[in-house]
Amino acid sequence: LKKKQEYQFEIVSIDKKLNRLELYAKHLVGKNLEQNPKINELKYQIPELDHMTSISQKAIEGNEIKIKEWNEIDSDYSNFKDIVNQELDRLGLEFRLELLNNDLGYKIKHINSKIKLKARDLSEGERRLLSFLYFYYNLFEKVNKEEQKIDSSIDTIIIDDPITSFDADNRFFLIERINHFINNISQKNVQIFLLTHSSFDFHSFAYNYNSSKKTNWKINKDISGKSQIEKVKATELKNYSDYYRNTFSELADFSLKSKTDVNKCTNYTKFGNQMRFVLESNARTNYDIENVTSKSLHSLTQYYSIPDGLIEEFKNAINLINSLSHGRSYIDDFLNGMTAKQLQIKIRIILQVLYLKDSYHVQIMTNYKLNKTTVGNWNIIKLSNK
Structure with missing residues (x-):
């Protein structure tokens, strides 16, 4: 037991000597590096290289954003995104469409970047609004700020009860959009059939439209049901x-x-x-x-x-x-x-x-x-x- 204690004491003593030698070696290495002119030259170049790296990284990020913008300009989805976002902004809604990274679809984004939003978080009325806008703008061959050209292959359009109780907040917008469309195609050879359960909508659709070009019908049940x-x-x-x-x-x-x-x-x-x-x-x-x-x-x-x-x-x-x-x-x-x-x-x-x-x-x-x-x-x- 006494011998074991002596060995342990000797091991501790050796560890202390090794630590002192390590510190001394580091000191000598540092002294030698200070006296090396090449090392001093590199020491002053490091901050400059860090600064250049930072500039390069920002340039890369800027290029990626620009490439994405160019891709969106050529994307078939971009015009729809821009137009719908204008409509959403006009309605005061707090979400927008963003192109997916592959530019082949959309994702929902809240105007507050801190709020994470998914399609399932939208209300029934908001989802129906997006569906209607998608249907509406798909009626056109070309859609941009300068021109809205209806698809030449379309000769009949049937819109079945486009406005429900879910769309109460957007009712006037939807009626206005449908009436705007009716007026735009009035000179074209296209027939529109609008079906609705709502008396309010029945009297609002095609309001002030040329009465000689529209007909109103109602469906009732006879005495046998x-x-x-x-x-x-x-x-x-x-x-x-x-x-x-x-x-x-x-x-x-x-x-x-x-x-x-x-x-x-x-x-x-x-x-x-x-x-x-x-x-x-x-x-x-x-x-x-x-x-x-x-x-x-x-x-x-x-x-x-x-x-x-x-x-x-x-x-x-x-x-x-x-x-x-x-x-x-x-x-x-x-x-x-x-x-x-x-x-x-x-x-x-x-x-x-x-x-x-x-x-x-x-x-x-x-x-x-x-x-x-x-x-x-x-x-x-x-x-x-x-």
Whole structure:
């Protein structure tokens, strides 16, 4: 054990001597290098070489950017990117398109470089907007700031319901873009078919366009529930319309059907929900009545000036349309046994209440289908001189 301790002490002593020798050797090497003129020359060249390397690196990066710009100029994707980005900027959206490194597609980039953005992060409306713009600009052979030339191979364009509830924020932009396109091709041999469920869009598409070159049609269901297409008269297009007015007009058609025709209707229960929509829209807009139910009968009677002889009938009518609006129950006998004629009578009662309150409104909303003569023929209650 004593011998082991002596060896360990000797090893430590040798390590110290080696460390001193290493330091001394480094010192001698340093002295010799200082005295070497070639080394001194290189020492002063190092910062200069570092500076030149930095300049070269920046030049390489600049060249890469310039090459990318040149590639984009020649890319088929570049014009679309630039035009779409202008549209996105105009709409105040916070993302832009950028070309992929292979110049064969696009990636989404947030205007704030710190925010990472992918296509799946876009809202449904934003994705639909990009899809529409892609479809729109694909209609052209050439698209740039100076010229937009439509593809000569196109003779028919069908646009099916281009604007949905997802696009509410961009509705006016999309309508404007479609109308701009319609006006641009007005002198070309191209037919456009625009289909929409929206009454607002129906009256906004091709607004102020040459009426001799456009035709408006609407699709309704007949008494058997089959779809049929009808040409919209010019008089119906003179007044701006909305869903409320269209629904009102459909209710008028149903209320005016003969006993024979109304009993042929197979889809008549839908008119209960439509009647509720019209009545609630009217009550909320004009009288701040949130829910049109029998609980609101006192307010409805007061605001609509319902005659005493019609109050009980009106109450039964709104109870029925509310029941239909919540869906038919096949264990509910009174709903299962209800005929189209019975529903028509209830709807006539509500329409007559609206007519008694504001005959001009009802006449205009129904394109004068409902007037003193037609409503008076229902024999529900005697009309005033309105």
